[in-house]
Amino acid sequence: MDISTPLFVDLYELTMAQGYFLENLNGEAVFSTFVRKLPINRNFLIACGLADVVSFLENFKFSSDDIDYLKSLGIFKDEFLDFLKELRFTGDVYALREGTVFFENEPILEIKAPIIQCQLLETYVLNQIQLQTMLATKGARICSVSQDRNVVDFGSRRAHGLDAGLKAARAFYISGMNATSNVLAGKIYNIPVTGTMAHSYIQVHSNEFDAFEAFSSIYPDTVLLIDTYDIYEGVENVIKLSKKLGDKFSITGIRIDSGDIITTSKEIRKILDRAGLYSVKIIASGSLDEYKIYEIAKENVPIDGFGVGTKAIVSEDAPFLDIVYKLTEYKGEGKFKKSKGKSTIPFQKQVYRYIDGGKYREDVISIYNEVLPGDPLIIKVMENGRLRDGAVDELDVIRERVKKELSMLPDNLKKLQKSEVVYPVKFSPSLEKIRTSL
């Protein structure tokens, strides 16, 4: 079943929509998606999820099955249901390109459309932009401390559901990871997939050496998992295999998935080197995240690659963003709310970023049509319900963008903890005037 349907919506969006419909209120509105506060230990975020939102909007259509279900609820009038049945997305979308670094209060994605359409998109837009932005950011943190080591996504099994497993593979690839273990993600996104063996393979063979020999006869360049029984016997079995195979030995690595990987890999490296197996790499997995990898890199531990799983894919230290989708304009008029701690700033917006010596210096949030010096970050992605040429990027373009963005980020923002100096995000004079007047 395809769950990417307009029925993935909170009921209140539909009750409000029927309200607008019956009141003949369907003027053009602007809704803005932004993060109110950066989560713990985050100094920036990386925009991700636009491609799915665009595809959702291009295919926006309630099925007759959906309409039947809505009718069964007994709260919607037939004329509204008839209207819903014909409803398509006909609006404009403005957004940061995927892979762009952004900060608190900056719009990630804004939708300008008749208010009924805008209102019905809230749940899907937030769900996807939050998940993918959170994970692209987590991935970038991990890759930025991994230096030149390989990082691979092993997380699908502990992702929150199937959708998260797939979207994570994509977001992590964008963020700089080298591959995913998830085969479906490989197929959908055309990204490299990787994986060799688990403990069970070793266990069904009569002993570990036989398992290694059997596996390497099928996959000569494979990575062998050495900690099923005893990690030191495991590495001895690898050495024994190298002696038995001689020139034909072409195992590329061993993987350690348990115990104190820092101490163990130092010892394993020595053992491998003593046996002349310099080219056999050490891959580590198990409870890895940016904090642990930072420690490993700092101590120059001889680990050549990481498989990151659970802590990465659930963004364990910050498993959600304070992300919202708010009305900011209706029929050309600025709209705001004053709810305590949850106030909003009116009008469709633009973001300008200023550079100094190759590094980002400050951002200015302006009203969309205000002209400021410099290049605006928000581009028009869809117009009248149609995708504009070149507005959605290829994955490798986004991946390159993330790399470039991170290289231009002030160093203090790359720290894994909150930077004392916050990146300056200002409001344009006209927006500042409106903001203080509220």
Next chain:
Amino acid sequence: MDISTPLFVDLYELTMAQGYFLENLNGEAVFSTFVRKLPINRNFLIACGLADVVSFLENFKFSSDDIDYLKSLGIFKDEFLDFLKELRFTGDVYALREGTVFFENEPILEIKAPIIQCQLLETYVLNQIQLQTMLATKGARICSVSQDRNVVDFGSRRAHGLDAGLKAARAFYISGMNATSNVLAGKIYNIPVTGTMAHSYIQVHSNEFDAFEAFSSIYPDTVLLIDTYDIYEGVENVIKLSKKLGDKFSITGIRIDSGDIITTSKEIRKILDRAGLYSVKIIASGSLDEYKIYEIAKENVPIDGFGVGTKAIVSEDAPFLDIVYKLTEYKGEGKFKKSKGKSTIPFQKQVYRYIDGGKYREDVISIYNEVLPGDPLIIKVMENGRLRDGAVDELDVIRERVKKELSMLPDNLKKLQKSEVVYPVKFSPSLEKIRTSL
């Protein structure tokens, strides 16, 4: 696109599977799904996710598209791909009924099948059982401190993806919540959906009173959101509406979504009561979880219902389980691994639970075929790839089970923090003997 396909798999499961295939190793194996350690602040877990696993197994089939993709990877031989194309699930499934309370090391779901089949199920089984068990448990914690107040799932927008949004609605309903805001979940699972208005509805009207009046003329029994501009003006507008409508006023509640909800709702209650609006209930939302709700219930704050969102749906304090899927038997022989901190105990298992004065006293994990006094908890759900009659329960049966299970749980385990007295989970004498011998 339906993403519930066998291709949602880690590549290593397929490389191992090809290994077994080429080595003619396809004996009957048992893989066990269990949680190694309960997460922070958890004294029990609630089994959830079986229905999806069963449906996945019943429909297990690689599409020819999937096979083409696998072929394109260049690591699989044609005879193996032909074999995969015809592969269906033909094994047996043993599991706890959904809604059953369980503890560390107890099997939740075990699969007995030719090893190639077992191996290919790991990612899907873990992904779904972890997500749904984590959320059913979170939901049960929330409902258990909410006493008789209504609790509604508002989380979809901040769930990790679409699948998590839907599965959460189901798991939360099972756990005792009254409804979900997610319409698609309502349709799929036939559970109550709820929702009225957001701030945007208020904002597009010329003022709050007009918005309240318009909305209540369409939905007379609705809940009005009163904190768009000023919460005290908001409640005055509700009172003004009650005066204007007189006998026709039938608003059932007001909702507060910001600020200090404890202080505010006490004041709002007084204001409503002074106006004679005793029947208007107060609903609170915004950053609620079991800890906050416990505080509210303890202080007897006049809040009649809760909308729980982000912190519930991402299980913020414990966003993953240490859940694994491990080989424990091959061709009738017990299998184990000794990896540091990640060792496993061999053989297919059963769990017996003993009751004392209406409360659970202790569990004993045994080898599956060992006969112990009492009723076993693990039932045979599928046999030779087919679902057994009555093995998967209706949602309302599961919901009732959770209620009953919680009523039989020792009180110390219902605390929101770790209980000092851990629930006793023992091993049967034969299993204990094997365990200590390893």
